[in-house]
Amino acid sequence: MNNQNFHMSPEEFRKQGxxxxxxxxxxxxxxxxxxxxxxxxxxDIKTNLPQSAPTExxxxxxxxxxxxxxxxPGITHWQxxxxxxxxxxxxSGPSILGDLLSSGLGxxxxxxxxxxxxxxxxxxxxxxxxxxxxxxxxxxxxxxxxAVIQDTAxxxxxxxxxxxxxxxxxxxxxxxxxxxxxxxxxxxxxxSSVEKAVKIAGIGKDNLRQIGVNENLAMRADLxxxxxxxxxxxxxxxxxxxxxxxxxxxxxxxxxxxxxxICEKYQLWMHIDAAMSGTAAICPEYRHILxxxxxxxxxxxxxxxWMFTNFDCNCFFIADRSVLIKTLSILPEYLKNQATxxxxxxxxxxxxxxxxxxxRSLKLWFVIRHYGVNGLRYHIQEHIRIAQQFAEWVRTSxxxxxVAPAPLNLVCxxxxxxxDFNKKLLETINGTGKMYFTHSVINGKYVLRMCIGQTNxxxxxxxxxxxxxxxxxxxxxxxx
Amino acid sequence: MNNQNFHMSPEEFRKQGxxxxxxxxxxxxxxxxxxxxxxxxxxDIKTNLPQSAPTExxxxxxxxxxxxxxxxPGITHWQxxxxxxxxxxxxSGPSILGDLLSSGLGxxxxxxxxxxxxxxxxxxxxxxxxxxxxxxxxxxxxxxxxAVIQDTAxxxxxxxxxxxxxxxxxxxxxxxxxxxxxxxxxxxxxxSSVEKAVKIAGIGKDNLRQIGVNENLAMRADLxxxxxxxxxxxxxxxxxxxxxxxxxxxxxxxxxxxxxxICEKYQLWMHIDAAMSGTAAICPEYRHILxxxxxxxxxxxxxxxWMFTNFDCNCFFIADRSVLIKTLSILPEYLKNQATxxxxxxxxxxxxxxxxxxxRSLKLWFVIRHYGVNGLRYHIQEHIRIAQQFAEWVRTSxxxxxVAPAPLNLVCxxxxxxxDFNKKLLETINGTGKMYFTHSVINGKYVLRMCIGQTNxxxxxxxxxxxxxxxxxxxxxxxx
Numbered sequence: 001m002n003n004q005n006f007h008m009s010p011e012e013f014r015k016q017g018x019x020x021x022x023x024x025x026x027x028x029x030x031x032x033x034x035x036x037x038x039x040x041x042x043x044d045i046k047t048n049l050p051q052s053a054p055t056e057x058x059x060x061x062x063x064x065x066x067x068x069x070x071x072x073p074g075i076t077h078w079q080x081x082x083x084x085x086x087x088x089x090x091x092s093g094p095s096i097l098g099d100l101l102s103s104g105l106g107x108x109x110x111x112x113x114x115x116x117x118x119x120x121x122x123x124x125x126x127x128x129x130x131x132x133x134x135x136x137x138x139x140x141x142x143x144x145x146x147a148v149i150q151d152t153a154x155x156x157x158x159x160x161x162x163x164x165x166x167x168x169x170x171x172x173x174x175x176x177x178x179x180x181x182x183x184x185x186x187x188x189x190x191x192s193s194v195e196k197a198v199k200i201a202g203i204g205k206d207n208l209r210q211i212g213v214n215e216n217l218a219m220r221a222d223l224x225x226x227x228x229x230x231x232x233x234x235x236x237x238x239x240x241x242x243x244x245x246x247x248x249x250x251x252x253x254x255x256x257x258x259x260x261x262i263c264e265k266y267q268l269w270m271h272i273d274a275a276m277s278g279t280a281a282i283c284p285e286y287r288h289i290l291x292x293x294x295x296x297x298x299x300x301x302x303x304x305x306w307m308f309t310n311f312d313c314n315c316f317f318i319a320d321r322s323v324l325i326k327t328l329s330i331l332p333e334y335l336k337n338q339a340t341x342x343x344x345x346x347x348x349x350x351x352x353x354x355x356x357x358x359x360r361s362l363k364l365w366f367v368i369r370h371y372g373v374n375g376l377r378y379h380i381q382e383h384i385r386i387a388q389q390f391a392e393w394v395r396t397s398x399x400x401x402x403v404a405p406a407p408l409n410l411v412c413x414x415x416x417x418x419x420d421f422n423k424k425l426l427e428t429i430n431g432t433g434k435m436y437f438t439h440s441v442i443n444g445k446y447v448l449r450m451c452i453g454q455t456n457x458x459x460x461x462x463x464x465x466x467x468x469x470x471x472x473x474x475x476x477x478x479x480x
Numbered sequence: 481m482n483n484q485n486f487h488m489s490p491e492e493f494r495k496q497g498x499x500x501x502x503x504x505x506x507x508x509x510x511x512x513x514x515x516x517x518x519x520x521x522x523x524d525i526k527t528n529l530p531q532s533a534p535t536e537x538x539x540x541x542x543x544x545x546x547x548x549x550x551x552x553p554g555i556t557h558w559q560x561x562x563x564x565x566x567x568x569x570x571x572s573g574p575s576i577l578g579d580l581l582s583s584g585l586g587x588x589x590x591x592x593x594x595x596x597x598x599x600x601x602x603x604x605x606x607x608x609x610x611x612x613x614x615x616x617x618x619x620x621x622x623x624x625x626x627a628v629i630q631d632t633a634x635x636x637x638x639x640x641x642x643x644x645x646x647x648x649x650x651x652x653x654x655x656x657x658x659x660x661x662x663x664x665x666x667x668x669x670x671x672s673s674v675e676k677a678v679k680i681a682g683i684g685k686d687n688l689r690q691i692g693v694n695e696n697l698a699m700r701a702d703l704x705x706x707x708x709x710x711x712x713x714x715x716x717x718x719x720x721x722x723x724x725x726x727x728x729x730x731x732x733x734x735x736x737x738x739x740x741x742i743c744e745k746y747q748l749w750m751h752i753d754a755a756m757s758g759t760a761a762i763c764p765e766y767r768h769i770l771x772x773x774x775x776x777x778x779x780x781x782x783x784x785x786w787m788f789t790n791f792d793c794n795c796f797f798i799a800d801r802s803v804l805i806k807t808l809s810i811l812p813e814y815l816k817n818q819a820t821x822x823x824x825x826x827x828x829x830x831x832x833x834x835x836x837x838x839x840r841s842l843k844l845w846f847v848i849r850h851y852g853v854n855g856l857r858y859h860i861q862e863h864i865r866i867a868q869q870f871a872e873w874v875r876t877s878x879x880x881x882x883v884a885p886a887p888l889n890l891v892c893x894x895x896x897x898x899x900d901f902n903k904k905l906l907e908t909i910n911g912t913g914k915m916y917f918t919h920s921v922i923n924g925k926y927v928l929r930m931c932i933g934q935t936n937x938x939x940x941x942x943x944x945x946x947x948x949x950x951x952x953x954x955x956x957x958x959x960x
Contacts, residue, residue, distance in 0.1 A: 006855030008573030021497030074597025093488030117554025177684030202682015204657030375486030
């Protein structure tokens, strides 16, 4: 640090930056030594942080010492190979470096003009992904559509709801407000972010229908059509369906083709939320999970979940970009510029809720180039193979049952001793810090979820986890 | 890279990470050699990027070579000391390192339990900021309110509009949809993000009143009250006002006290958007810009604009957190956990639009500790001093006029030769790459904006800019 002006000098940045790189490398080399789920109690971390900001500059060595002693006990280690909770948020070396470059460049890509490379790299890389996922041409920038990096699948779902709302009301809701008769459809297994989006958009939860599911927990298209017909008969205006590829609770996959045909028939917007599982479609043998995507108006998945790209990175594809842009465009005088007026460029600020935007495509570009498509496929295939192995262990176990089909990398299971036992089993294991997994409730049944998608998770981690689960269950039974 | 499994090995990460740190340090040491505004044409960057993703892994050296040759010409250098456009998005060494640590840890802080340190550090650091800014107690986590880091002031404004909407309608809009009679108020100078928020929230632009401004371009409280009364008389329900501290066009400051009293009288939500200028209030001599904040329901400013914290980092303060949480809360089974159920913790996913969230408080904590409050104040004071110096040069110039008051670090001015000339002057100078500034239009007048807030901007950069502006104007006059 240069004391004269408080800024960090280039020499100090080089020194501290290299120490930080080593800190991170050390962290990954030692990550299995930490309890996966932080074992602190509420308030433990805050208590150790001063009540007021320092008046004078503090050395970086002191800050990093506090990271080690104060913060680290409060970290839940999402990058641990023993993290099987929720959906993963996996990172990788090239992603961290791409994100570092983004922080270093510090550009703000709201307009093409505010950094053309930020916009054009994003467009190109998302076209790459459209090709790798074998999406229909309409989702490419070279056709009627295109794609944008958003922060999360929640924001993508909100953008889809808004574009659908405007298309259905001839863009009048933006002016006059929500007309009060629009109705949206999800299944009982759809992610809660769509309910949140419907509330935010002024549609209201009462105008969101939860369609029933079949035995595989996938949306029943016949019930969807029935609900749409009922609503039409009472004068309501169905406008939006969210279909899910890989539901959060059980990885259920909705019937895209049937839903898409209904959407076409009744002119509803079809959004596909494939937040985690969409990545599997980069492998030819799993591409079938997206059959029917050609009928969708929008599609989103998160490389920050299962494609080694650190949070946040959601890819939101849209079939007709003009609808999205018309829905979200604002153009105050202070943002006008020659390039925008020429119409020859994309200004991504019109593709999402926010105005400002970070150079997120760098990390995605680094990841795709570092791994190559073959490298990405290899790891996704491995994760699915290991998950299927785990499912097989459960299937052949005398005490545990599979609770839902495991089409990809998420296995839902339960001990036969019932809900209270399973809850206790989960909490006991997570309390050891050896591994971290989470639960859901399916038809009143408390279900344990093992999601296998961490960058460094190998078969040995999953077999150790299985041993821990079996052993702990036996111990709990004995101690009862 | 380890060819066996495609992942980057720890050794390779250490090597490439240190090279990246040096790349960034070199970049800052040479940043003034680049044209500030990228001079490429639409499509120039994309053309040089392959049409398809690589099948096989590519070495990091090749990726960085492409960064240098393909991407760099397409970068507009927001971190250049000669960047005076829009509002700044300034970064710093400690911020880049804090963000790197966040990428490395790769935690997802949607719930307290998913990394207690991510939540508790954020709460603590935002309480620090409330104290530094001398915000009323109600905005602290230890009182009825608290704060959260959001991505941008746009998302904060949307969150405020939604909380206001729900409070006014007894939380019924979330269920039943927008009732159609809610009305929001901004001034003609309020940032366009509030209009976007009102559209998103299903209120509709027709229900957004643009209140007139005084000669300083600040909202006229008398006209605001008049508009509210008119709307009440016609049976509409006024619910929200956005007051601005430092408007985007001219840094105008709305009369918070008067607006706040009207909001109290008619029970409207008062949101304060202080996106860039809020930072000035950390200096005791400029704290007066926030006088009246004690009447506000919410307040937001962006350390990613003018407090050396790289994008994205908006701080959104709320007086009554229970309203915000009730507005944005969702609790599906798969997110339930003991800590949440205990009620003893903050789950920040209920404080914003998104579910997932990055560990953003690290970079803010690094910045505040590295600079100390005194270091931050020093640089803000310097920026304002230099901006006032620039304003003085304009004031005493024979050819240029100040077009609006310059209360802080933004100077709006124009050459006396009129709109077409000023536009040509701006484009000519930006086309040289020597500096980058932008424009606005005020009462039909094309106005040049010099915003002084880049981390490394010193008086010499601004005096050079002033010479360039004068010289170019003279050359344009001669060549006419």
